[in-house]
Amino acid sequence: MTMILRFAPPSPFARKVRIAASVLDLSDQITLETTDLNDPAETLRVQNPLGKIPALVLDDGTALYDSSVIVQYLDTLAGGVRIIPPSGMARFQVLRQEALADGLMDAGVLQVYEGRYRPAELHHQPWLDRQAGKVARALAAIAADPPPLDEPPHIGAIATACALGYLDFRFSGDWRAGNPGLVAWLERFEAAVPAYAQTAPE
Amino acid sequence: MTMILRFAPPSPFARKVRIAASVLDLSDQITLETTDLNDPAETLRVQNPLGKIPALVLDDGTALYDSSVIVQYLDTLAGGVRIIPPSGMARFQVLRQEALADGLMDAGVLQVYEGRYRPAELHHQPWLDRQAGKVARALAAIAADPPPLDEPPHIGAIATACALGYLDFRFSGDWRAGNPGLVAWLERFEAAVPAYAQTAPE
Incomplete structure (x- = not known):
């Protein structure tokens, strides 16, 4: 089976x-294909x-x-x-960790989109602050x-690493200063999982 | 076991x-509790x-x-x-349907948030159009x-009904005019699932 992963290098979810x-x-069964959303x-x-x-496109064209x-x-x-425990609270702890990291990334993405999709005179600081608050609270919960x-x-750890990597990429790694324990955590993750460095955005 | 569901009546995800x-x-094991995010x-x-x-708060305080x-x-x-098939493509078709409906709701929510969290002079029509495009394409895919x-x-059908209900609630049910088949689908869902009417936002 060959699958196609539609992705972009900067996407933390990809x-x-x-x-x-x-x-x-499974990497050798997946062909990476970038997207161009400016192309109609x-x-x-x-x-x-x-x-x-x-989006993952399967052999028969089904996309997930x-x-x-x-x-x-x-x-x-x-x-x-x-990478996902089968049952019990272990499963839901891990899925909750994934959801927390995903939510951090969503709140980061919305801040990036403010700059990308809206002229500067239409930026709204309270909206940016609202998203930054979600990032800060999520980061504090992850650090704790x-x-x-x-x-x-497991997927909770993978998603968490991607969330921190996204803060490195888009927010100058400002999270590092106040979170030495989490910096050490990410270093251990990076040492254990070569794909983390291999997928780092430019 | 008693669980607490933090919710708000208008939330399609809740x-x-x-x-x-x-x-x-499981309804009688769940206590509904609204939130007030204006309260620090x-x-x-x-x-x-x-x-x-x-968010679902369990007996021991764990929140999911x-x-x-x-x-x-x-x-x-x-x-x-x-309500979720255990395995095979049946499972992933259903989870994909849920993700599509959730994404429709997210794109709807972002349009509502434009009005709620941003003064009128900072509204940006291309951003609203971008989100409306996601809703329109998702709706067309669901109708097809x-x-x-x-x-x-199953959860794909439940999420789809909630997405259509959200369009009824926040977008005047404009989706109904061009989608008679989907209107009939929602009527069948509503007849089969009393909780749909019972959870309708005011």
């Missing part, structure tokens, strides 16, 4: 999927009507999204329960209770 | 959880650092989010695989291939 695929030894003929909008990456659904699919494809670094890493 | 709980016969002491921000509803994680948890609590109405309804 990075999460790419790291999950690597950890699950961009097929991503047919594959995912929401026009969002990542969003990133958590893709990760669940890949985990199943790899035999199951390798970082996901365990299992081998292989 | 409505999805409430309907799922009803379908799974609002505990939701501790329960979910993202400050988002719904987002809505899809809560639904997976409730399904497991009810014995499992009642509505989720099957199983008994009990």
